[in-house]
Amino acid sequence: MTTINPAQLRDGQLTYLVAEDLKMAASLLYQAYYDDPLLMDIFQSDKSDYEKRLRAAIREELMAFWEAKQPMLGVFDGESLIGVACLTQPGKSFGPGKYWHWRLKMLLTAGYVSTRQLLEKERLIQEAIDGDDYHMLAFIAVSPRYQQQGWGDLLVRAAQAALDDEQQSRGLAVYVTQPQHLKLFEQHGYQFVKELQVGDISGKLMFQPRTSVQEVRDAV
Numbered sequence: 001m002t003t004i005n006p007a008q009l010r011d012g013q014l015t016y017l018v019a020e021d022l023k024m025a026a027s028l029l030y031q032a033y034y035d036d037p038l039l040m041d042i043f044q045s046d047k048s049d050y051e052k053r054l055r056a057a058i059r060e061e062l063m064a065f066w067e068a069k070q071p072m073l074g075v076f077d078g079e080s081l082i083g084v085a086c087l088t089q090p091g092k093s094f095g096p097g098k099y100w101h102w103r104l105k106m107l108l109t110a111g112y113v114s115t116r117q118l119l120e121k122e123r124l125i126q127e128a129i130d131g132d133d134y135h136m137l138a139f140i141a142v143s144p145r146y147q148q149q150g151w152g153d154l155l156v157r158a159a160q161a162a163l164d165d166e167q168q169s170r171g172l173a174v175y176v177t178q179p180q181h182l183k184l185f186e187q188h189g190y191q192f193v194k195e196l197q198v199g200d201i202s203g204k205l206m207f208q209p210r211t212s213v214q215e216v217r218d219a220v
Helices: 019-033 037-042 050-067 100-110 112-129 151-165 179-187 210-219
Strands: 014-016 072-077 080-088 135-142 171-176 191-198 201-209
Touching: 014 151, 019 050, 019 072, 019 080, 019 135, 037 050, 037 112, 037 191, 037 201, 050 072, 050 080, 050 112, 050 135, 072 151, 080 151, 112 171, 112 191, 112 201, 135 151, 151 171, 151 179, 171 179, 179 201
Parallel strands: 135 171
Antiparallel strands: 014 072, 072 080, 080 135, 171 201, 191 201
């Protein structure tokens, strides 16, 4: 059985991101999610300030993750960040009650409508899974130059490893809006929960129960 240690060496290995890495992480996530249907809808890609608001929203999300001490994992090639995965821990900073300073910053950078839609997405997810005692894979991305090399698979397994330290977590959820990403999560034991409509975009809520996490590891 292969065990993922998120605190391994940086070069070509997994590591927890530090404050100095957040700017690179924001840039990588911006590239990865620029064409994401959900974010294009939420941040109104038809408007001239789409890029500015998307960058600002990603930056604020990462800062919120950092301040709340949420797990942010990265893979490096030398000094270059080539992949990142961000999770929310059970019961922490997730759902419609998200902390007020995040709401204020997001309102100022992304606007009222976009902020409301982001919170609505989280409310729908929490309602569909019934509770907040689970991890949520909020972001996962690999630099375009390093795709199709197994880094996405490594990041998904690293996210699964986060459950080891939190026995109260029921499992790991992810909201998928791009069909080409479904296969990756299905290969790792994620099960379809519900089709969710956020704004004008429909996506699939997937969930990997804790028992499935162990089964997948045993098969490695």
